[in-house]
Amino acid sequence: MEERVRIDIEGGVADVRMVRTDKMNALDDAMFAGLVAAGERLKNEAGVRAVVLSGEGRAFCAGLDMGNFGRMAEGRPAGTTASRDEGLGARTHGPANRAQYAAWVWREIPVPVIAAVHGVAFGGGLQVALGADMRYVAPDARLAVLEIKWGLVPDMAGTQLMRGLVREDVVRELTFTGRIFSGEEALSLGLATRVCADPRAEALQTAREIAGRNPDAIRAAKRLLNAAPYGDNEAGLIAESVEQAALIGSPNQVEAVMSNLQKRDPIFVDA
Numbered sequence: 001m002e003e004r005v006r007i008d009i010e011g012g013v014a015d016v017r018m019v020r021t022d023k024m025n026a027l028d029d030a031m032f033a034g035l036v037a038a039g040e041r042l043k044n045e046a047g048v049r050a051v052v053l054s055g056e057g058r059a060f061c062a063g064l065d066m067g068n069f070g071r072m073a074e075g076r077p078a079g080t081t082a083s084r085d086e087g088l089g090a091r092t093h094g095p096a097n098r099a100q101y102a103a104w105v106w107r108e109i110p111v112p113v114i115a116a117v118h119g120v121a122f123g124g125g126l127q128v129a130l131g132a133d134m135r136y137v138a139p140d141a142r143l144a145v146l147e148i149k150w151g152l153v154p155d156m157a158g159t160q161l162m163r164g165l166v167r168e169d170v171v172r173e174l175t176f177t178g179r180i181f182s183g184e185e186a187l188s189l190g191l192a193t194r195v196c197a198d199p200r201a202e203a204l205q206t207a208r209e210i211a212g213r214n215p216d217a218i219r220a221a222k223r224l225l226n227a228a229p230y231g232d233n234e235a236g237l238i239a240e241s242v243e244q245a246a247l248i249g250s251p252n253q254v255e256a257v258m259s260n261l262q263k264r265d266p267i268f269v270d271a
Contacts (some may be wrong), residue, residue, distance in 0.1 A: 007041070007200030012049035012270075013204065013209035027124045028065040032102050034094070035128065038103030047270050049215050050207035051109060053132055054116040054200045060126025062197055067150030088155070095215070096157065099124070106131035107226060110219045112210050116199035117192075121145045127154060130161035134156055135220070136199040136206075137192040141183035142181045148178040164229050165190045168215070214252045215270055220244075 008015045016038055018025040025031070042048055055061050093101035103124075106113045115132035123146040129135050137143075147154050147161075154162075155174060162171045166189055174181075180218075186192035196202040210218060220243040228236055247253045252268050259266035 004031045005030075005038045005101075007038055009045070009048060012047060012210060013207040014045065014048045014051045015111035015204065016051060016053045018053075018055040018061060021123070023065060024057065024059035024062035025055040025125070026062045026065040027062075027102070032099060035102040036098060036105060039101075039109060042109050042111075044103070045259075048217065049111050049211040049213075049270070051106075051111060051113040052116055052200065052203045052207050053106065053113060054120070054203070055125075059125075060115070060117040060121045060141070061128055062120050063123030063125045064150075088169050096265035099155065100157045102252065103127045103131035103158070103161065105132075107161075109201075110222060110244075111215070112207070112218065112222060114193075114203040114207055116203040117141050117143070117237065118195075118199055122180075123154070123179075123193070124156050127161065129157040130158060130165070134193040134203075135191065135227075136194045136196045136203045137186050137188075138197070138199050141182045141199075142180050143183070143186050143191065144178055144180040145174040145179075146178050148176060163192075178198075212266070213268075214256045214266075216246055216248075216250060216252045217256075217269055220247060223254030 004018065004020055005018050009029070018031065018035075020026060020028070020031060042051055048246065056086050057058050073141060088097055090097055092098050093105070096104050105113075106128075112134070113132040114134045114136060116136050118138040118141055119127050121141065121143045123131050126143050130207040140255075145154055145158065153159075159175075162174075166174075172188055181189070183192060187195045192200065224236075224239055224243060227239060255266050255268060
């Protein structure tokens with residue numbers, strides 16, 4: 001995994017970095033494997049309360065490695081060594097194939113994930129960023145749903161992730177044209193959470209703030225927010241009540257109250 005993705009954990013914050021700098025962190029087979037392995041590790045990593053995902057060097061991620069287009073001509077899709085039908089059809093990670101899971105896994109991590117985007121986030125790179133809970137983006141970053149340039153559709157969960165962020169007609173325009181847009185425009189469209197001069201520094205600061213909150217409440221909130229787009233109102237309201245009932249009076253919730261009343265930093269315990 002460390003060939004392509006490195007993880008440093010400090011103070012409850014996992015700093016995850018794509019490190020294929022010579023190729024602007026483009027997605028080759030090893031990068032797909034590294035992203036999946038990193039996400040699967042962090043799903044169960046004790047003591048992690050927030051995650052920042054970024055790219056080393058000049059870019060967040062330039063999208064699919066050019067070598068993969070030759071593989072496609074041979075009938076072998078990106079992100080797999082199998083044939084086209086076997087590779088894309090195989091549900092290797094729940095409802096997702098491996099390439100989709102490289103983006104979707106960040107939603108399954110039980111704590112908040114912030115993508116810090118600079119340089120470019122094209123095609124699959126943008127879809128990886130969309131898997132995060134939040135996206136902090138440099139104003140001059142360049143982003144695109146670029147698959148149509150290569151005669152393809154976004155297939156790393158992008159259609160499912162964009163629909164909750166952007167108006168349907170805007171999603172269609174970006175997908176049909178493949179046009180490149182800036183970080184500033186990404187904010188206006190709904191694809192960026194915040195525009196920052198230094199996205200990684202600000203993402204790490206926010207992650208440290210999150211790490212200082214009741215970790216049980218943070219995890220409960222992510223479960224609720226992940227489920228909200230897919231359930232009906234009744235199920236969502238019941239889920240809120242169930243999560244809140246479990247939190248009220250729990251040790252970390254009591255500590256949140258007492259630390260505020262006593263005007264001191266809280267001391268939370270991870271499950």
